Amino acid sequence: MVSNKNLGAIIGGFIAPFLFLCHSSLAQGGKKTIESRRNIPFDNDWLFSKDKVANAQQIAFNDTQWRKLDIPHDWSIEDLPNQKKDTIIGPFDRKSMGSIFTGFTKGGTAWYRKKFKTDKVFQNKQVSIYFDGIYMNSDIWLNGHHLGNHPNGYTPFYYDLTPYLNSIGQENVLAIQVRNEGMNSRWYSGSGIYRHVSLIVTDATHIATWGVYITTPLIDKEKATVKIHTTIINERQKSQSLSLVAKIVAPNGKIVGQTTQQINKNSATEQQIIVSNPNLWTLEAPTLYTLISEIKEGNKIIDRVETPFGIRSIHVDAQNGFTLNGKRVLLKGGCVHHDNGPLGAAVIDRAEERKIEILKKNGFNAIRLSHNPPSKQFLDICDRLGMLVIDEAFDAWEKAKLPQDSHTFFKDWWQKDLDAMLLRDRNHPSIIMWSIGNEIPERVDSLQTAKKLVDRVHLIDPTRPVTEALCKFWDKPTYKWDTTANAFALLDVGGYNYEWQRYEADHEKYPNRIMVGSESLPKDALENWNLVEKHPYIIGDFVWTAFDYLGEASTGNATYDKMEKKVRLLKYPWFNAWCGDIDLVGNKKPQSYYRDVVWRNSPIEMAVHEPIADGMVENISDWGWPLEKRSWSWHGAEGKPLQVRVFSRASLVRLYLNNQLIDEQKIAPNSITARFQVPYQAGTLKAVNVENGIETQSVVLKTVGVANKIRLIADRTKIKASRNDLSFVAVEVVDENNQVVPTANVAIQFSISGEGELTGVGSASPTEMASFQQPVRNTTNGKCLAILRPTGKKGNIVLKAYSNGLAATQIVISVQ
Secondary structure: OOOHHHHHHHHOOOOOOOOOEEOOOOOOOOOOOHHHHHEEEOOOOEEEEOOOOOOOOOOOOOOOOOEEEOOOOOHHHOOOOOOEOOOEEOOEEOOOOOOOOOOOOOOEEEEEEEEEEOOHHHOOOEEEEEEOOOEOOEEEEEOOEEEEEEOOOOOOEEEEOHHHOOOOOOEEEEEEEEEEOOOOOOOOOOOEOOOOEEEEEEOOEEEEEEEEEEEEEEEOOOEEEEEEEEEEEEOOOOOOOEEEEEEEEOOOOOEEEEEEEEOOOOOEEEEEEEEEOOOEEOOOOEOOEEEEEEEEEOOEEEEEEEEEEEEOOEEEEOOOEEEEOOEEOOEEEEEEOOOOHHHOOOOOHHHHHHHHHHHHHOOOOEEEEOOOOOOHHHHHHHHHHOOEEEEEOOOOOOOOOOOOOOHHHHHHHHHHHHHHHHHHHOOOOOEEEEEEEEOOOOOOOOHHHHHHHHHHHHHHOOOOOEEEEEOOOOOOOOOOHHHHHHHHHOOOEEEEEOOHHHHHHHHHHOOOOOEEEEEEOHHHHHHHHHHHHHOOOEEEEEEOOOEOOEOOOOOOOEEEEOOOOOOOOOOOOOOEOOOOOEOOOOOEOHHHHHHHHHOOOOOEEEEEEOOOOOOOEEEEOOOOOOOEEOOOOOOOOOOOEEEEEEEEOOOEEEEEEOOEEEEEEEOOOOOOEEEEEEEOOOOEEEEEEEEOOEEEEEEEEEOOOOOOEEEEEEOOOEEOOOOOOOEEEEEEEEOOOOOEOOOOOOEEEEEEEEOEEEEEEEOOOOOOOOOOOOOEEEOEOOEEEEEEEEOOOOEEEEEEEEOOOOEOEEEEEEEO
């Protein structure tokens, strides 16, 4: 593990309030430079067994019957043995200990083993193994030697392998036991080595892991002052003259600054470079430079690290709000859990990228990571695509939310886990805040814990504000809201979970408190956003949630009953939280269209409620949304009145059915919703904004025909021959006019050939339990998803889709 001595060296001198951030990246193949030999991907060719095997850490253990696979890997998303209708379906078990928390998936204990020869490149080198995350409680052995235990499932860590490696050319055995046991997570965590693994191979003199830190204390149009703090480990007994060369390379490949400094044994070195006419990192143009750090012995390069970074400044105060490069930005935020739907928790790079692409396309400019540090790749993509991030450390401190959650090791591990997050992530330009916790049970009763966390964050990275998500005292009914005052006083930004009604009153009492809606309900989007637009001390709003996720099943449910009643969480077969703006496979849900109007990204949107049976009442959870669709296809409901909601910021809207005016309505102040009752008749439903008596923007819904064929649409038809790439293929049931048939819920069969595999299938349904890996899936609202993964070879992947009564189709993906 990272030693306290090394951490002290790494963070030494980081007290000035710098305003600029960077991030490091591992080389991935290609030309064998020092950088690529230094960081060697270690994902392929592992052996796996999901059993409580005895003595699997021993070198001579017989693993010949174990399954071969590649990392990242999540065993909890895989089909369980002994499938049984209504009891064990795909990865779901009705008797799962995690129940609704983990979406009826299972953890357990499993082993990974990997054999590898000591390569000649390791000779006279220091070799470490780096894990970006293992869920959870991992024990690791090399050649029978126990390297250590790491309980946290979300923080990165590494071990020195050098003392235990066999001689050059001889085989080594790496063994890892992973224990995801008990009730330890309130959401789907996944299980196993679900993030990337790499070997770090360095000279005895080298730049420390997470040892490059870049800030820019001064930025203007003409220049940026780039300060570089580098921690160097020098374990040579004797060494010649050593120097650290720092070069900054612009996006066009030109060197725009360089400096050299002599270094000594185990030093923390500061350097400074002026970049003229810098291109700033922004949401619209997230420009990344590259810092090249080289340790030289004379003229020989003995270590080299490349660090992409972006030049930008951030600032928060109650008078001006949040500013990026001096310009106020309102945070259009969403909370995001770490799973990738049908892929489970496995961090395949393209899945992380697609998630950010979808959120950005739908208006989000900020993400709150809930409630743990993400993968390194996730943050790399936020940097590259221009997405702001709140990085969060803990969901529990010393008091439990669940019996076996992270409170069991917090006291011994909080500093190591917090440091790992900060040191790995502090250099990402996308990160704008650190969160020390979410709805912590002792949030006002353990201010000493909060203070030591805040102080530690400020020590390691003083460039960003610290926040924490506080909620009402549902767990302490005798406490008053003002009890939070001392907790908020420790924070740079106060995180409010579902407490937007308190913003203005709290501001009267605490005028310099900066506030952010760290969680909010979809139904309260307008109320929250009106306050964000009105008051600079409220810097943004983060809905729960931006994306649907596995676990916390039925959080956003809506159901029918004969009477109104308080909606609670529903049980089996719910497995999906169903509270996201975006569904589990990446499609917009009705609340997302509403938010488009709230955020002024769309002038008008419309939704139609499904028919409600006579005598029934719809009950909607706090996080839920009415059972409506962006559809005018309701076969069987002819003549029945349907509720139509039009969302608009115009003062008046008109509704037409088949070119006949049905009604017009004024929209009430502080609302964006007009409600109509329309007897259903097939055809065209059109809503129109009216401004100053003139019809302007409109939205149209058309009745579609009967299901006719299957349409396949790939997000990309050309992908890389890499296990880290994917093609997401949208599967749609369409009519003869190529319109999606929203009532088509049919089984789609898949076949695949060529240089790829079907690595996941899924739909938006929160209750239809099925395998995520078998070549069949039912559509929901006429859609489902197939995910293709290359084998690693160039060629083509051919996906064919079939369904009874529909014309089959295929799509070809080029793997290059």
